[in-house]
Amino acid sequence: MADIVKMATREAYGKALEELGKVDDKVIVLDADLAAATKTGIFKKAFPDRFFDTGIAEGNMMCVAAGLASTGLTVFASSFAMFAAGRAFEQIRNSIGYTHLNVKIGATHAGISVGEDGASHQCCEDIALMRTIPGMVIINPADDIETKKAVFAAAKYKGPVYMRFGRLAVERVFDEDYNFEIGKGVLLRDGTDVTIIATGLLLGEAIIAAKELANEGISAQVVNMPTIKPLDKELVIACAKKTGAVVTAEEHSIIGGLGGAVSEAVCDAYPVPVLKVGVEDIFGKSGPAKELLPIFGLDSKNIINKAKAAIALKK
Amino acid sequence: MDEAAKKALKIQACKVRMGIIEGVYNAKSGHPGGSLSCTDIMTYLYFKEMNIRPEQPVWENRDRFVLSKGHAAPVLYSVLANRGYFPVEHLKTLRKVGSDLQGHPSMKLLEGVDISTGSLGQGISAAVGMALGAKIQNKDFRVYAVLGDGELQEGQVWEAAMYAAAKKLDNIVAFIDNNNLQIDGAIDEVNSPYPIPEKFAAFGWHVIEICGNCFEQIEKACEEAKTVKGKPVAVIAKTVKGKGVSFMENRVSWHGAAPNDEQYQQAMTELNAALAELEG
Numbered sequence: 001m002a003d004i005v006k007m008a009t010r011e012a013y014g015k016a017l018e019e020l021g022k023v024d025d026k027v028i029v030l031d032a033d034l035a036a037a038t039k040t041g042i043f044k045k046a047f048p049d050r051f052f053d054t055g056i057a058e059g060n061m062m063c064v065a066a067g068l069a070s071t072g073l074t075v076f077a078s079s080f081a082m083f084a085a086g087r088a089f090e091q092i093r094n095s096i097g098y099t100h101l102n103v104k105i106g107a108t109h110a111g112i113s114v115g116e117d118g119a120s121h122q123c124c125e126d127i128a129l130m131r132t133i134p135g136m137v138i139i140n141p142a143d144d145i146e147t148k149k150a151v152f153a154a155a156k157y158k159g160p161v162y163m164r165f166g167r168l169a170v171e172r173v174f175d176e177d178y179n180f181e182i183g184k185g186v187l188l189r190d191g192t193d194v195t196i197i198a199t200g201l202l203l204g205e206a207i208i209a210a211k212e213l214a215n216e217g218i219s220a221q222v223v224n225m226p227t228i229k230p231l232d233k234e235l236v237i238a239c240a241k242k243t244g245a246v247v248t249a250e251e252h253s254i255i256g257g258l259g260g261a262v263s264e265a266v267c268d269a270y271p272v273p274v275l276k277v278g279v280e281d282i283f284g285k286s287g288p289a290k291e292l293l294p295i296f297g298l299d300s301k302n303i304i305n306k307a308k309a310a311i312a313l314k315k
Numbered sequence: 316m317d318e319a320a321k322k323a324l325k326i327q328a329c330k331v332r333m334g335i336i337e338g339v340y341n342a343k344s345g346h347p348g349g350s351l352s353c354t355d356i357m358t359y360l361y362f363k364e365m366n367i368r369p370e371q372p373v374w375e376n377r378d379r380f381v382l383s384k385g386h387a388a389p390v391l392y393s394v395l396a397n398r399g400y401f402p403v404e405h406l407k408t409l410r411k412v413g414s415d416l417q418g419h420p421s422m423k424l425l426e427g428v429d430i431s432t433g434s435l436g437q438g439i440s441a442a443v444g445m446a447l448g449a450k451i452q453n454k455d456f457r458v459y460a461v462l463g464d465g466e467l468q469e470g471q472v473w474e475a476a477m478y479a480a481a482k483k484l485d486n487i488v489a490f491i492d493n494n495n496l497q498i499d500g501a502i503d504e505v506n507s508p509y510p511i512p513e514k515f516a517a518f519g520w521h522v523i524e525i526c527g528n529c530f531e532q533i534e535k536a537c538e539e540a541k542t543v544k545g546k547p548v549a550v551i552a553k554t555v556k557g558k559g560v561s562f563m564e565n566r567v568s569w570h571g572a573a574p575n576d577e578q579y580q581q582a583m584t585e586l587n588a589a590l591a592e593l594e595g
Contacts, residue, residue, distance in 0.1 A: 028451065049451075050451070052447065052482075054474075054478055055477070055478065055481075057471075057474035057477070057478065059436075059437075059440070059470075059471045059474060060440045060443075060471055060474035060475050060478055062440075063437045063438075063440030063441045063443075063444065063471070063475070064440050064441070064443055064444035064447065064475075064478065065444060066430065066440075066441045066444060067381075067430065067440065067441035067442060067443060067444020067445040067446075067447070067448060068444040068445070068447060068448045068451075069444075070379075070422075070429065070430055070441070070444070070445060070448070071375075071444075071445055071448030071449065071452065071454075072375065072448070072452070073448055073451065073452070090434060091434075091437055091440075091471075094431070094433065094434045094437060095430070095431070095434075095437050095440075095441055098421070098423070098431055099422055099423065099430065099431045100423060
């Protein structure tokens with residue numbers, strides 16, 4: 001058996017940028033004094049002439065990115081999710097979203113798994129914020145393989161993309177021939193009683209939950225949903241029809257993220273119970289990520305409980 | 316600048332001012348005061364200074380223009396129309412449903428707008444990005460931006476100013492339209508950005524102070540800017556808000572108000588008289 005590969009998606013992001021830089025000389029990377037943490041430093045080392053540190057000024061960085069993109073460059077702009085989607089929301093909305101310029105926002109340190117830095121840095125609102133911007137693509141990769149493929153797909157796509165990466169090392173889920181496509185979800189495990197739709201860090205927990213549910217005689221299918229916008233509504237609705245109950249799982253607020261997007265789609269087309277595993281409208285706190293995640297219900301145990309509750313709600 | 320050249324620019328500026336009044340009057344809303352104050356700067360840039368092709372608005376090597384004070388959209392549209400980007404008659408559609416002349420400039424709707432603006436402080440950052448883009452790609456186009464003086468209250472302006480100087484971007488010129496008025500009153504009464512030249516100098520910019528309604532001085536500033544190496548250039552331009560329409564001059568109430576029928580007639584009469592005198 002091969003060794004289990006573990007890598008934070010931020011690390012995979014930095015490595016992917018380096019690979020992308022080798023094949024595309026139009027790629028420019030910006031950071032706001034966090035290159036060592038966001039891992040854009042990997043690109044910086046390889047391509048110092050195409051890396052620009054704007055210093056601790058995220059609003060300016062986003063608009064500089066827009067200006068650069070308007071001259072024909074493909075620009076990746078990175079910071080922590082809190083300061084990219086949060087602090088620079090309006091710059092992204094007006095100078096990148098409204099203009100539909102070719103800027104890719106690489107937001108790292110998303111969610112509770114930031115850990116010890118605490119609530120000021122634990123951004124659980126970014127997907128919700130970015131979802132409200134017309135034309136914004138949102139990708140939340142689950143492992144290093146998906147990250148690399150998402151970065152290359154984002155570079156190929158013309159227009160704004162928000163990519164969400166984590167600080168914590170995560171186990172690899174996919175293999176090299178995994179086919180990533182923007183706007184497409186992937187059915188990873190078939191089932192009939194309930195569908196667990198997961199994104200990012202929670203995908204691994206969703207797979208564990210489905211296995212444990214099977215041991216209890218409950219057939220849960222697992223869908224990986226890396227693209228939150230545009231949502232793969234076709235797949236979501238097919239799952240709602242097939243299993244009649246849905247659980248979403250994400251390292252984000254239960255308001256406005258994957259859970260919100262899935263609920264909206266299901267409610268519009270084929271209403272069935274949609275229960276949400278996510279951060280329950282509270283701020284984060286300091287602590288090691290591994291200890292914090294279960295405290296905030298971001299684990300297989302909570303997914304199992306929500307799956308059973310969703311099944312119980314079926315008419 | 317010889318007298319004939321100056322006269323030609325004054326004639327153009329007068330026509331641009333007419334387009335502003337025409338647009339705002341037909342829209343029944345908009346921002347005439349701050350459009351009229353920077354009309355001479357923009358007329359000079361579009362008719363004399365910038366390397367542009369009206370018949371090819373997105374020509375990749377064109378000089379870029381960023382209206383960081385995006386609410387002055389009427390002057391940008393009027394300059395573009397008078398320069399041949401689209402018919403002057405089209406200015407009457409300003410702010411109307413279906414028009415590409417949005418209340419604040421949109422690059423997605425109107426070719427000739429190099430970046431969408433309207434949220435203050437963002438345009439100058441985008442302009443810095445364009446200037447950096449030129450350097451990265453070894454292109455020799457230059458970037459011109461016009462900012463409001465009230466806009467200097469936005470912290471992002473200073474983030475952009477710091478960064479442009481740090482990157483030694485000498486291909487960007489930022490005009491500060493210093494008409495001294497903002498919506499809530501005089502800028503130094505609301506939240507003073509003064510002294511403006513010292514601030515830009517402290518941020519590492521080459522600073523030029525001019526009368527922004529005087530073509531010889533605008534020209535001199537543009538020429539001087541081209542000689543500056545390794546530094547961005549800020550042109551602090553003293554202007555008159557509402558310039559060219561007597562009852563709008565230096566009146567804060569004309570920041571964001573449209574003339575009624577009578578006021579429209581009076582403004583156009585004044586501008587037509589000025590034009591007749593220049594052409595006479």
